[in-house]
Amino acid sequence: MAFPKKKLQGLVAATITPMTENGEINFSVIGQYVDYLVKEQGVKNIFGKSTLGMSLHVSSSVFRRYILPGYQLDQVIIHVGALSLKESQELAQHAAEIGADGIAVIAPFFLKPWTKDILINFLKEVAAAAPALPFYYYHIPALTGVKIRAEELLDGILDKIPTFQGLKFSDTDLLDFGQCVDQNRQQQFAFLFGVDEQLLSALVMGATGAVGSTYNYLGKKTNQMLEAFEQKDFSLALNYQFCIQRFINFVVKLENSKLKVSKNQRTLPLGTTNFPFLHREDCLSRRTLNY
Ligand SMILES: CC(=O)N[C@@H]([C@@H](O)[C@H](O)[C@H](O)CO)[C@@H](O)CC(=O)C(=O)O
Numbered sequence: 001m002a003f004p005k006k007k008l009q010g011l012v013a014a015t016i017t018p019m020t021e022n023g024e025i026n027f028s029v030i031g032q033y034v035d036y037l038v039k040e041q042g043v044k045n046i047f048g049k050s051t052l053g054m055s056l057h058v059s060s061s062v063f064r065r066y067i068l069p070g071y072q073l074d075q076v077i078i079h080v081g082a083l084s085l086k087e088s089q090e091l092a093q094h095a096a097e098i099g100a101d102g103i104a105v106i107a108p109f110f111l112k113p114w115t116k117d118i119l120i121n122f123l124k125e126v127a128a129a130a131p132a133l134p135f136y137y138y139h140i141p142a143l144t145g146v147k148i149r150a151e152e153l154l155d156g157i158l159d160k161i162p163t164f165q166g167l168k169f170s171d172t173d174l175l176d177f178g179q180c181v182d183q184n185r186q187q188q189f190a191f192l193f194g195v196d197e198q199l200l201s202a203l204v205m206g207a208t209g210a211v212g213s214t215y216n217y218l219g220k221k222t223n224q225m226l227e228a229f230e231q232k233d234f235s236l237a238l239n240y241q242f243c244i245q246r247f248i249n250f251v252v253k254l255e256n257s258k259l260k261v262s263k264n265q266r267t268l269p270l271g272t273t274n275f276p277f278l279h280r281e282d283c284l285s286r287r288t289l290n291y
Pocket residue numbers: 014015047049050051052053170194195196197211212213214248
């Protein structure tokens with residue numbers, strides 16, 4: 001069985017994909033990006049080929065850059081979900097070759113698995129293509145349209161996928177999430193929550209970490225919330241969560257207004273902007289972060 005160097009916990013940033021003006025991947029800023037995450041946001045794990053970073057469109061070879069020695073990242077998890085099993089297996093093998101610390105897979109979303117067994121068999125085949133890598137199931141039903149409950153999927157999962165290491169749960173169904181934790185207390189699974197504005201509720205339900213887009217720019221603030229929670233200062237933790245909620249609401253409105261572009265304006269594809277660097281100062285105004 002594969003075990004990670006250490007259990008994946010704390011914050012994991014879903015990576016953006018830095019682009020040049022010409023729409024090419026901007027490899028030259030990746031070092032700076034990682035430095036910024038580690039030193040300014042206190043985030044030491046990344047989730048590559050994320051939903052935020054246009055997962056299915058970005059070549060996994062980009063992530064070779066993040067694994068270079070000297071980058072101070074604890075773990076690099078690479079999402080290897082794809083529409084075909086073969087492609088997903090190739091991505092899994094590639095992730096192993098480039099030295100990733102784990103792989104994650106979403107449910108195929110075009111020809112969807114309609115039972116738990118079909119989904120498990122798909123995941124099992126992908127996991128088997130990288131048998132030395134910890135495997136995470138990426139549950140994001142709103143985007144895949146696959147509504148199989150995570151709790152059902154996790155039932156007996158180690159018999160099928162011995163490398164199973166945890167769940168990335170990007171859904172607001174806290175009952176399902178809580179049941180996953182409750183029914184797997186004997187296991188050392190990582191329970192990584194993926195709805196950043198609800199993280200505090202998930203911590204109460206037993207989340208061991210979080211994967212999300214906002215840790216690119218709210219990592220520091222969210223780490224303060226984790227610290228307050230750890231210290232059992234729940235009132236302070238709640239203040240942080242509300243502050244984070246207000247901020248995300250502000251960013252979503254800002255992004256929506258940017259998407260309303262006229263016919264002649266050019267816009268970058270979703271998730272490929274250099275947003276955290278461009279707007280950080282504007283967004284971190286006292287008004288929005290006042291808690
Ligand atoms: C639907 C979606 O993109 N959810 C985000 C959240 O981090 C989300 O952006 C955040 O909670 C703000 O709504 C993550 O769960 C997704 C993620 O980790 C990824 O990009 O792979």
